[in-house]
Amino acid sequence: MADEVILLSYWPSMFGMRAMIALEEKNIKFDYREQDLFNKSQILIETNPVHKKIPVLIHNGKPICESLIVVEYIDETWPGENQLLPSDPYQRAQAKFWADYIDKKVNGPTRLIWAGKGEEIEAGKKEFIEVLKTLETELGDKTYFGGETFGFVDIAFIGFYSWFDAYEKLASFSIEAECPKVIAWAKRCLKRESVAKSLPDSDKVTKYIPELKKRLGIE
Amino acid sequence: MADEVILLDFWPSPFGVRARIALREKGVEFEYREENLRDKSPLLLQMNPVHKKIPVLIHNGKPVCESMNVVQYIDEVWSDQNPLLPSNPYQRAQARFWVDFIDTKVFEPADKIWSTKGEVQEKAKKEYIEALKILETELGDKTFFGGDTFGFVDIAMTGYYMWFEASEKCGNFSIEPECPILMASAKRCLQRDSVVKSLPDPEKIVEFAFKIRKIYCV
Numbered sequence: 001m002a003d004e005v006i007l008l009s010y011w012p013s014m015f016g017m018r019a020m021i022a023l024e025e026k027n028i029k030f031d032y033r034e035q036d037l038f039n040k041s042q043i044l045i046e047t048n049p050v051h052k053k054i055p056v057l058i059h060n061g062k063p064i065c066e067s068l069i070v071v072e073y074i075d076e077t078w079p080g081e082n083q084l085l086p087s088d089p090y091q092r093a094q095a096k097f098w099a100d101y102i103d104k105k106v107n108g109p110t111r112l113i114w115a116g117k118g119e120e121i122e123a124g125k126k127e128f129i130e131v132l133k134t135l136e137t138e139l140g141d142k143t144y145f146g147g148e149t150f151g152f153v154d155i156a157f158i159g160f161y162s163w164f165d166a167y168e169k170l171a172s173f174s175i176e177a178e179c180p181k182v183i184a185w186a187k188r189c190l191k192r193e194s195v196a197k198s199l200p201d202s203d204k205v206t207k208y209i210p211e212l213k214k215r216l217g218i219e
Numbered sequence: 220m221a222d223e224v225i226l227l228d229f230w231p232s233p234f235g236v237r238a239r240i241a242l243r244e245k246g247v248e249f250e251y252r253e254e255n256l257r258d259k260s261p262l263l264l265q266m267n268p269v270h271k272k273i274p275v276l277i278h279n280g281k282p283v284c285e286s287m288n289v290v291q292y293i294d295e296v297w298s299d300q301n302p303l304l305p306s307n308p309y310q311r312a313q314a315r316f317w318v319d320f321i322d323t324k325v326f327e328p329a330d331k332i333w334s335t336k337g338e339v340q341e342k343a344k345k346e347y348i349e350a351l352k353i354l355e356t357e358l359g360d361k362t363f364f365g366g367d368t369f370g371f372v373d374i375a376m377t378g379y380y381m382w383f384e385a386s387e388k389c390g391n392f393s394i395e396p397e398c399p400i401l402m403a404s405a406k407r408c409l410q411r412d413s414v415v416k417s418l419p420d421p422e423k424i425v426e427f428a429f430k431i432r433k434i435y436c437v
Contacts, residue, residue, distance in 0.1 A: 050320060050353065064312045066319050076308040089295040093283045100285055101269060134269065 005030040006058040008044050010037055012205055012212070014159030015067040017198045019055040021155050022074040024194035025082045038215055068099050071155055085152050095146060098138060099156040105131045106160060113167045114209055115218050125171040132179045139181055143188060154189055158199070161186040165202035166209055224249040225277040227263050229256055230419050231427045233378025234286035238274040240374050241290040243413035245297040287318050290374055304371050314371045317357060317364060321375045324350040329379060332390045333428050334435040344390050348397050355401040363404060373408050377418075380405040384421045385428035 007023065007030050009016030023030050035044055035054050047056045047063035057064045057073065064073045075084040086092050109131065112124025135157065139145055145153035164175050164186075176183040189195045213219060226242065226249050228235035242249050254263055254273050266275045266282035276283045276292065283292045294303040304311050328350065331343035354376070358364055364372035383394055383405065395402045408414055 059309075062309055064309070064316075066316055069312050069315045069319065072315070073308055073312040076311065089292055090278070090281055090283070092295070093288050093292040096288050096291070097284055100288065 003028070004058075004060050006033060007031070008033050008035050008041075008047065008056040008058070009054045010035050011200055012162075012208055013054060014163065016055040017159035017162070018067040018155050019057055019070045019074070020198035021158070021194045022071040022084060024197050025084065025150070025155075025192075026074060026078045027081060028074070028078060068103065068152075068156060071152065075152075083149070083151070084155065086146060091146070095152040098135075098145060098153045102135070102153070102156045105134075106157075110160065110163065110167060113171045114163070115213060115216070121171050125167075125173055128167065128171075129173075129178050132175065132182055136179045136181045139185055144185070150189065150192060154185075158186060158189045158195055161190070162199040162202055162205050166206040169206060170209075222247070223277075223279050225252060226250070227252050227254050227260070227266065227273050227275040227277070229254050229273050231424055232273060233382055234272075235274040236378045236381060236417050237286045237374050238276055238289045238293070239417035240377060240413045241293040241303060243416055244301045244303065244369070244374075245293060246300065247293070247297055286378075287322070287371075287375060290371065294371075302368075302370070303374065305365060310365075314365065317354070317372045318375045320350075321354070321372070321379070325354070325376075325379055329382065329386060332386050333382075333431055336436055340390060344392055347386070348392075348394070351394065351398045351401055355398045358401060358404055361404075362407065369408065369411060373404075376405070377408050377414055380408060381418050381421065382424060382428070385425045388425055389428055389432060 005023070005028055007016075007019055009019065009032065011034060020032070033043075035041060037054070040052055043058075044054065044056065045052055047058055048054075048065045051065065053065070055065075055067055055070055057070045059073075059077070064070050071084060085095055106128070109124040109127035112120045113128065116124055142148075144150050145157070167173075168175055190199070224242070224247055226235075226238055228238065228251060230253060239251070252260075252262075254260060256273070259271055262277075263273065263275060264271055266277055267273075267284045270284065272284070274284075274286055274289055276289045278292075278296070283289050290303060304314055325347065328343040328345075328347035332340060332347060335343065361367075363369050364376070383402075387393055409418070
């Protein structure tokens, strides 16, 4: 029986992008269903009743929620190609540590940049640069966060790259000037088909932000 | 070569206790080292430079940080007994989902119950009970969250079970009438050998909770 794989997502979401990239890395055919987060669909509410958030992966009718959990599920269910997490337990723990770091430390300051006002934007920028520098140190001279192969931590972070342009314009700074290795890494990731297919144009994201703020009631 | 396993921990921590329980479930010999979080040891700062938090598991000199990460690592390394995560990928994803829920939706209000008062505390109590009720629905008729066997989600919750009495006293409310089924499961967890050996005296937790309250607000 062929697998039925549906992904409920939202095009600017860096969390949705993680799931897409993982599916593409594994060459899995899936039905992408764009969600309107301001008018949530029945299927979204039914498959993620606890959080009502995207992404939701629906595999043969069964839902999996939370982006990094989805990525891990994809890796475990389709183990054949392009392993996303290392097989060694210690390296797996390191990968999960850094993905968790990204989840804890990136959203706060970047949200201040795109949704904040005045001093908040400056504060967000400062904190974001610190976080980027920590990630840059962890990356070091490696091709990807995991070493030679594209994997879990790269997938956790790369979606934010599609918002970099917007952050730079809103907070008047250059990420490349602060963290050149991060930009170099991002460009390497973008050469991968899975990433190129899953990330929206930076321009599109930057143009969308004022509309997003309006819909969220932030001006 | 024998394994060298050290756990940097702090006795009342609901996160540290998770690591202790996991190690004992697997029968792993380890050296417990108490950390003074107001005067962190050079070892802690060296092993967890990013967050400087406990628990940190140091296995043959290599550190693993973040409590549920530590639990998963323990499960994978000492895989021969008492599996803590299911083997089926879908069930594993469900277990991870519920632990993520616990660490966001239970943690945030619980923290406020211990360290605030008045309206902020009242709001936190409501959110805390709501989160516990959602967990109770998920638990359903099962003995433990994973079914018949004590596992990943139960370990995550035990840290909060051990703080139930302190939460109730700080917030002046009672959890059992709100969530009797969850409470029954909590009592089963609290009887497990690995848990009994890992938990401090509940009275000491209450004492500690009131100490924090004095520092933070009341």
